[in-house]
Amino acid sequence: MVAELVTVGTEILLGNIVNTNAAYLSEMCAKLGLTVYYETSVGDNPERMLQTIQTAVERSDIVILSGGLGPTKDDITKDIAARVMGKELVEDPHTRDRIQQYFDNLSIKRPEVKITENNWCQAMIPKGAVVLDNENGTAPGLIIEEGEKTVILLPGPPNELKPMFERQVYPYLQEKQPEVIVSQMVKICGIGESMVETMIEDLIDGQSNPTIAPYAKTGEVHLRITAKAKSNGEAKKLIKPVLRELKLRFGKNIYATEEKKSLEEAVVDLLRDKNMTLTCAESCTGGALSARIVNVSGASDVFKQGFVTYSNKAKRKYLMVKKSTLKMYGAVSEKTAKEMAKGGCFTTGSDVCVGITGIAGPGGGTSDKPVGLVYIGCCVDGHITVREYHFNGNRSKIREQAVVYALTLLRDCILQSYS
């Protein structure tokens, strides 16, 4: 079945807010196996909203609208949706009671809040519609059905929309679905997007069910295998040989096949498995590598210490980088990265240390050492690997890439240390 999203609100069109509802509802639809072809944002103008909802209802089975259910004059989503579906508005006594109750409760805490005539508009519903109680506000959600078409209206505030969707809309939509959709993630690091694409060109050319879709992230490529079938087991059976083939082709470069596992989580898991502790010694990345590692819940099991040694003095004091190294080779050099990694292990007693030094720009580059030059050293149980990288982009992009490649190198070195 095909679903379509319409998010209503001038604040979206003005860029005042990022449309997280659309992302949330899209993910939920994907999880439900609903295909989403279009998402539209529109303001609170009656003609344009009418046209948008009409188009959506014509080309999709289920239209999910969010926003514009409030009590003000601008909130016209319900009226327009009712008109498109050919329903008149009638008062719903249950909703009227709930609104009364909501304000009764509120006025105990905040006596200045008064119920206004506008609020009663929210008790009017399209005839025959299913009312979705709002646990966190006054505007109820609505499901309007007519023939093969369904229109679902949800309030705009995410803290009202999400619980309403999870508790009431998700089970409703799940029952409507004839097919099961299963998707399988394959996350790859250390190979660029076009190289990955070239390596699976034949698979993508021949695909129908399952499909493979590549998503390029900074320094990573994610491949999503998606299969449709009559049952969960059948869909998984379709995915299995494709997953096996991708594993054959990308081998060790696959760092995860779990939907939610990040590269830093894979690294933390690996460190935990090997019973190793980690120290990060960062110059140009300024703590961003540590921050990514620490964003993993439970990172404290493996993360020993982080140093942001931006100055030469700090590199010497905390990482035992030699004065002569800094003088002869400079702070951005293979030798400095090596000593940072080694010194980090030594001073903290960690099993593993990554040292990063580079020129993130925009200033500080020379013809010899241009902006984007980064050295990453990795010391694992005394064995040190150093690699030289040349990244493109602005300051924050260079730093972001340095962090991803540091995680990739770290993963490589730990894997190698035990092979």
Added chain:
Amino acid sequence: MVAELVTVGTEILLGNIVNTNAAYLSEMCAKLGLTVYYETSVGDNPERMLQTIQTAVERSDIVILSGGLGPTKDDITKDIAARVMGKELVEDPHTRDRIQQYFDNLSIKRPEVKITENNWCQAMIPKGAVVLDNENGTAPGLIIEEGEKTVILLPGPPNELKPMFERQVYPYLQEKQPEVIVSQMVKICGIGESMVETMIEDLIDGQSNPTIAPYAKTGEVHLRITAKAKSNGEAKKLIKPVLRELKLRFGKNIYATEEKKSLEEAVVDLLRDKNMTLTCAESCTGGALSARIVNVSGASDVFKQGFVTYSNKAKRKYLMVKKSTLKMYGAVSEKTAKEMAKGGCFTTGSDVCVGITGIAGPGGGTSDKPVGLVYIGCCVDGHITVREYHFNGNRSKIREQAVVYALTLLRDCILQSYS
């Protein structure tokens, strides 16, 4: 003039990413005085994309598309847009050279990166289109004009889209506008969104030209004053009294009136002005504060050292937090935050140190010390201020808020130290 946004990508429809490009482009259109009535997201299906672009071109003067310009088979935006505008594709030698150059640069240093046949597709452009060089990737942007209609194609990755828009598309669109639009940014920290809105309710209610639009960011609110006039000078004259009024109302909470200045830049500037050096001592934020400071170009002038002291042992060793403090009050306590800030100044000889300790979750919370509890200590010239915060959201949201509030507290304390 009416602009319309079309963001392309299955990853948007599947909810894999939040559509920040749409929010960015909407804000830029508002800044340019362009009216946006519709925003659509569509996948990489030729028929649906064709229909979407056609509809957009019919009802709007300017259509801005983002995404689907990459080198993979999925990337069809350019072909479809060219078809809608009735243009054939021809090779652009300039773009071909740039792609060659990009890979030459890349492959000298990273021999594993190979140029593939796919990459050359990116050198094909609709006949007569204006090519927008991509400083951060291989896919060029394009401006296609035909009669009264303009279609602008931008790459999907935000770090490619934003600089391209700012440097090349913004001035182009500005020239197309019959009226001069001037906007003035006012960036506020330390006051919540609804409080800011309440404080300017009367101004917003009575506004027509200039207008004030609030943009809520994590821990910050940005207000954009926008005026339309026949000349630059006239528009600025309209803005002046509104800016003065906002300065009166928000005072010291305004950290910048420059469009591009970030909170961390304001803090670095302040430290530089006062000739002060900074050390960051982070626990739950794991280096994210240091990373934000170091992302400011020239931060080395003021940034002395960063410590990520996740363990009690590290807090004692590098920040001289007392064993008894950790034992009696715990690692997440006012007293620990205070000692971290003080110890960081002492061991490094910095004038200023921020210490952050908290519970980012999802584990580790108790009824006494729930997830989201964060203490931030700030030591400036020996004077220490500690504040307690209670943040909502998931692990990364809590850490992000902790970083912004640390920057805000840091700014407050430095300002106060000289008053």
